[in-house]
Each structure stands twice: as structure tokens, then as C-alpha cells.
Amino acid sequence: MTMIQALRSAMDVMMERDPNVVIFGQDVGYFGGVFRCTEGLQAKYGKSRVFDAPISEGGIVGAAVGMAAYGLRPVVEIQFADYFYPASDQIVSEAARLRYRSAGDFTAPLTIRMPCGGGIYGGQTHSQSPEALFTHVCGIRTVMPSNPVDAKGLLIASIENDDPVIFLEPKRLYNGPFDGHHDRPIVPWSKHALGEVPEGYYSLPLDSAAVFRPGKDLTVLAYGTMVWVCEAAAQETGIDAEIIDLRTLWPLDLHTIVESVKKTGRCVVVHEATRTSGFGAELVSLVQEHCFYHLEAPIERVAGWDTPYPHALEWAYFPGPERVGQAFKRAMED
Structure with a gap:
């Protein structure tokens, strides 16, 4: 489907x-x-x-x-x-x-x-x-x-x-x-x-993230379309990124996030929405609060620009694999 x-x-x-x-x-x-x-x-x-x-x-x-x-x-x-x-x-x-x-x-x-x-x-x-x-x-x-x-x-x-x-x-x-x-x-x-989408009834919990892509180099927090953009960035850079698909933004599955960041020691947050006061700011804050002593590098954030949404230039507005890949590399350099 x-x-x-x-x-x-x-x-x-x-x-x-x-x-x-x-x-x-x-x-x-x-x-x-x-x-x-x-x-x-x-x-x-x-x-x-x-x-x-x-x-x-x-x-x-x-x-x-x-x-x-x-x-x-x-x-x-x-x-x-x-x-x-x-x-x-x-x-x-x-x-x-x-x-x-x-x-x-x-x-x-x-x-x-x-x-x-x-x-x-x-x-x-x-x-x-x-x-x-x-x-x-x-x-x-x-x-x-x-x-x-x-x-x-x-x-x-x-x-x-x-x-x-x-x-x-x-x-x-x-x-x-x-x-x-x-x-x-x-x-x-x-x-x-x-995948194979069952035709009948099934449900998923509304407070559970999914490990979309296991990895050991860094943790990527994303949702929606950005999950696929991050997957493309990981393939292009060769960085073994663990991509966490949040699925439900609130209530948030903080446990899955914390366990992943503690394992990798690095974190990149990606979302399509405007950067300032976006949901990524909350994610960065939570990772900082719960994983500070496990972090090996500053948390990176990739988002849409702080501008009105462009019409003809929208593909330059939202993050693509190149911009996300650059954040991956910065996180790995420190």
C-alpha cells in the first residue's frame, strides 16, 4: 500500500x-x-x-x-x-x-x-x-x-x-x-x-519511537519525510547513523532517544519546519538534559530556514541529504 x-x-x-x-x-x-x-x-x-x-x-x-x-x-x-x-x-x-x-x-x-x-x-x-x-x-x-x-x-x-x-x-x-x-x-x-501492510485491524502505541536504521556512529532524531532524507544522507556519507523515527512527537518516547544517544555519544536533530522554536529545539534540550555526560560532540540541528515558505525554491528550503550529511560530518569531527 x-x-x-x-x-x-x-x-x-x-x-x-x-x-x-x-x-x-x-x-x-x-x-x-x-x-x-x-x-x-x-x-x-x-x-x-x-x-x-x-x-x-x-x-x-x-x-x-x-x-x-x-x-x-x-x-x-x-x-x-x-x-x-x-x-x-x-x-x-x-x-x-x-x-x-x-x-x-x-x-x-x-x-x-x-x-x-x-x-x-x-x-x-x-x-x-x-x-x-x-x-x-x-x-x-x-x-x-x-x-x-x-x-x-x-x-x-x-x-x-x-x-x-x-x-x-x-x-x-x-x-x-x-x-x-x-x-x-x-x-x-x-x-x-x-513493507506488507496488513489489510485488517492492528494498532501501534502512541508513545513509542522506532529505530528506523540501527547504527553506532551517531544518533539521528527525525520524523515524517526527514526520516528518508536522513537515510539518504547516511548512505551518501557512509556514516553509520542510527536513525530514530519519533512517530509520535508528543507524548515522546524519551527512553529510546536517551538509550541511543548514550550508545553513540553524538546526536543530530532534523526537521522540515522552520528552525527557530521548532520541535527540534525541544529535542536538543531533552538530549542535553539527559545525556550531557555521554555526549562526545555538540548536538547538531538541521531544519527549514527562518523565512516565509518559498514557492519556486521550496526544494532549497527544506533539508536535503547534502545539508544533513554536512551535519553528520560536523558531529563526527569533534
């Missing part, structure tokens, strides 16, 4: 298992979503369970909070992560706080799917990576898979979770992995990248 197929399979499985699961958002019904992730689900489950919503992100998420509080498990799609801002008050002030403010009387088991990141020349309003804004909010979980197998298991776990989940989907990985070099986001899947 591609990631799109895996995500669709996850929603299909959960709609069949649980009649309280509903899907709605802009164009997700008859059209099947702008990226076709929900294609065919309305025909299978009907317009009362898979339906279109007006162009009102605040209204979509606000309605989902009410549905979730009264027993449904809504899965809503924000067409692009860039569009979540009108819904930020509903996410932060309502969904994230409902369990605490009601002393546990109400929960908000809703999943908010958002395509994120660049790779389609979408410019400033279709290419952002706002994950750090969500990890700062107490009461919500933030997930970003890097491959179809994880995407399905994590989405199923998100839908089953009793707290709100922000589920970020890297657009460059929707139909295949990214080769890291050329002006084309899709190349044929390798056997390891595709």
Missing part, C-alpha cells in the same frame, strides 16, 4: 468496527478528499457517516468536539495543515482542555488529520509544518508517520484514543518515498519502505 491507501484502510477498518466513527471535512465525501484519502468511503458507509463540511475549519473542529463529547469518534480532515489556524481556538481552548476542565466527565476522542510539509510547490499557504505549535499544547497528542505500515497502525490507535489527536501526514510520502535529490517527490518504493 501507499500511505494514502494505508490511511484509507485504517479509516475503513475503524468505520466497520465502530459505528460511532464518522468522517467529515472539506471535499472528503463524494470527492474523496483533495488527496483521495477518503475515496470510496461515502459510497460504502453512506452520507450520514462520511460527509462534506463547509469551508470553516473552526466549524468543523467545533462540531467534532461536540460530537466527541457525546459519544461519537469523529475523524476530521483539515485539507492542508496551513488551514488549521481558524480552528486553533477550538483545538486549544476546547478539545485539549475538555477532559481536565470537566474533571473527567467528558473526553474529546477526535482525530484531526492534516496533510503537512512541502513537495507540491504549494507555497506559503499549502506547505507548512506546524507540529511544534501542537506539541506545546497540553491535552492533545501529535503524531507524524513516515511510512504506510506505521501510518495505518498509528491512525487506528489515534481513532481509538480517548483524547484528541493531531495526525500530520507528510504529503511527499503519500504516494511513495522521497529520493532526496531531484525535483521529483516520488520514486518506486523499496521493499523496506513499503
